[in-house]
Amino acid sequence: MRDRLDLMDQGSFVGLRALGHQPCTFLTWTYDRPVDLDAVARFNEGLMRTLLGRLVQRSPWPGGRHRWVAIASAPPLEIETAARPREDIQDWTEELGDRGVDPEHGPGWRVGVLPLTDGGTAVTLVTGHTLGDGLCKLQAVADAVQGIERRPAHPLRGTVRRRTVFLPDLVAFVRALPSVVRAVVAGIRLARAETRGATRGEGGMAVGAPTQVGEPFRAPAACVRVDQAAWDAVAARLGGTSNTLVAAFAARLGERLGRLDADGRVTLAVPVSTRVEGDTRANALASASIVVDPTGLADDLTGLRAATKEALSDLARRSHDIAAVLPLVPLTPAFAVRKAETVAMGSGARPVGCSNHGTIDPAVLRIDGAEPDDFWVRLGEPGQTAADLDRIGGLLYVLSGRALGRVYLSVAARPVGGGLDREALHGLVEATLAEFGLTLAAATT
DSSP: OTTBOOHHHHHHHHHHHHHSOOOEEEEEEEESSOOOHHHHHHHHHHGGGSTTSEEEEOOSSTTOOOEEEEOSSOOOOEEOSSOBOGGGHHHHHHHHHHTOOOTTTSOSEEEEEEEBTTSOEEEEEEEEGGGOOHHHHHHHHHHHHHTOOOSOOOOBTTOSOHHHHHHHHHHHHHHHHHHHHHHHHHHHHHHHHOOOOOEEOTTSSOOOOOOOTTOOOOOOEEEEEEEHHHHHHHHHHTTOOHHHHHHHHHHHHHHHTTOEETTSOEEEEEEEEOOOTTOOOSOOEEEEEEEEOOTTTTTOOHHHHHHHHHHHHHHHHHHHHHHHTGGGGGGOOHHHHHHHHHHHHTSTTOOEEEEEEEEOOGGGGOTTSSOOSEEEEEEEOTTOOHHHHHHTTOEEEEEEEEETTEEEEEEEEEOTTOOOOHHHHHHHHHHHHHHTTOOOOSOBO
16 A cells, blocks of 8 residues: 555646646756756756655556556756856746646656856756645755655556556455545535635736636746845734744735635635655645735734634644545546636635745755755646636735745736736735835845
């Protein structure tokens, strides 16, 4: 069973195949010097021995549990031949993501190197959600840098024949049937407990007309840095923590973008790590919902701090019910996944994603043996169309972390119907930070 995907990991894979796209994480290091290419190549090879160094092999049974198989070699390092200006780094990372990663057919990740016209270098790692959540990927980078092997002894890809697993998978499927029945009952109970509010769009950007299907686009993204000492001083002054301040920033930005419910509140969707020591799951996450009135957050964080504690307590109370429905994952058809995405993400709450990586392990910063001049992480979803986002009520996601004496804030946003570009998003981010008395550090992308 050690090789079989955890149900949440299989759910991520099922979602990718049903929707045709998946969230991807982009880790970017920038240097004011040439990078040590030999060290970066060793880092890339080292990823093969981490939790990223595996792919999914499907069960021969519809509704069966898929399994992990190990890769025998790392994807090649992708070194660009033409230098580009520093302001092109984010566009280049998106182009790297557009080349594609796939958790079944590979490559599972891409590492690209871009020489800059000013003599510097950018390095980006892009990989999809099925192979790991944010903390899994950061751990994989640290492991690769330090030469730590964390990948279990999965069979090599291509060595597991369908005929040899046909009967064991059938036996496992039959044994899982009682849990599937219980999952159906639990799912009905959870569905009845769900409440939905009406959508209200005033107070922020106007909601435009739905976009035509298939229109090519990239969701606007703004990645900014704030001095860490200044950030912590504001959090303390307002009676909060660094994490609370990230949530308050996300809520205030959500108000500016009109992501309010009928009562003028913002719903923050906050991933909560359930990863433990020795965990080999790719995705070890739960999700807490924090409903907050965004007014007054720039003056006082104590109410939001209390609401966060209550949401985490509620998540702990609901965790068993949520886990109980997971056995349905292998049996869920693609059309049901697509329907569930629309219902969950397009709810009246129009949730604001808010994720925090905390302080980055120093090993993550040393992929070429020394620290970079800048580092940040952002999320993107190559292959997702404007029409996809319109169908689920648009997008606002805030990702934060702490590295090199700065707090990075990576924001992806798109109102229904568009009407927002990267420059305008930067303006909204800067104006929201100003509400808290914060200004941007020199590095922004």
